[in-house]
Amino acid sequence: MSQNKKLPVNRISISLPDELQSELDAMVASRGFESRSQAINDMLRQHLVEHKRQTGDQVMVGTITILYDNRTRGLQKTLADLQYRNLDEVISSLHVHLMNNQTMEVILVQGPAEKVQAIADEIITQRGVITGRMQLMAALIPPVHPLGGKKEET
Incomplete structure (x- = not known):
C-alpha cells in the first residue's frame, strides 16, 4: 500500500x-513515537497478537530465539x-557462535x-538450552514458490 x-x-x-499518563509521555519521548496515539496503537497491536497467540489456531509468523551451551552432547x-x-x-534458522561456548x-x-x-516449548526445554523466547506477529510470509507447479500470473 x-x-x-x-x-x-x-x-x-x-x-x-x-502517573500513568506521565509514564506514557516519558515512553513516547524516549522511544521516539510521534504521538501518544502511535504508542498506544503499538501497545494494542502487541497485546492483540498475544491474545491471538493464546487462543491458538490463527496462522502467525514469528521467531524462536534460543541461547544454548554448544558443549551439550547431542x-x-x-x-x-x-x-x-x-x-x-x-521456515529458516540462523545461528551465531558466541563467547564461552554459547550459541544463539x-x-x-x-x-x-x-x-x-x-x-517453541519443545526446543526451549531441551537440556543445554540456557534461555529461549518465542515472538509472534499477526502477519504471514508470502509463499516462496507457486504451489502445485502452476505458473505465477503477472
Missing part, C-alpha cells in the same frame, strides 16, 4: 491516572531434528499459534 493513502481511523477517548543434532520434523512450520539461534516459524508454541 502506498504511504500516501491513509487508512480510516476511529477516535476514542481514554481516561488515565496522572543438542545441536536434536535441535536440527526437531526443526526437520516440523518443516511445515520452520534464531528460528523463523509460521503456522497455527498453538502448533508453533508447542515447537
Whole structure:
C-alpha cells in the first residue's frame, strides 16, 4: 500500500491516572513515537497478537530465539531434528557462535499459534538450552514458490 493513502481511523477517548499518563509521555519521548496515539496503537497491536497467540489456531509468523551451551552432547543434532520434523512450520534458522561456548539461534516459524508454541516449548526445554523466547506477529510470509507447479500470473 502506498504511504500516501491513509487508512480510516476511529477516535476514542481514554481516561488515565496522572502517573500513568506521565509514564506514557516519558515512553513516547524516549522511544521516539510521534504521538501518544502511535504508542498506544503499538501497545494494542502487541497485546492483540498475544491474545491471538493464546487462543491458538490463527496462522502467525514469528521467531524462536534460543541461547544454548554448544558443549551439550547431542543438542545441536536434536535441535536440527526437531526443526526437520516440523518443516511445515520452520521456515529458516540462523545461528551465531558466541563467547564461552554459547550459541544463539534464531528460528523463523509460521503456522497455527498453538502448533508453533508447542515447537517453541519443545526446543526451549531441551537440556543445554540456557534461555529461549518465542515472538509472534499477526502477519504471514508470502509463499516462496507457486504451489502445485502452476505458473505465477503477472
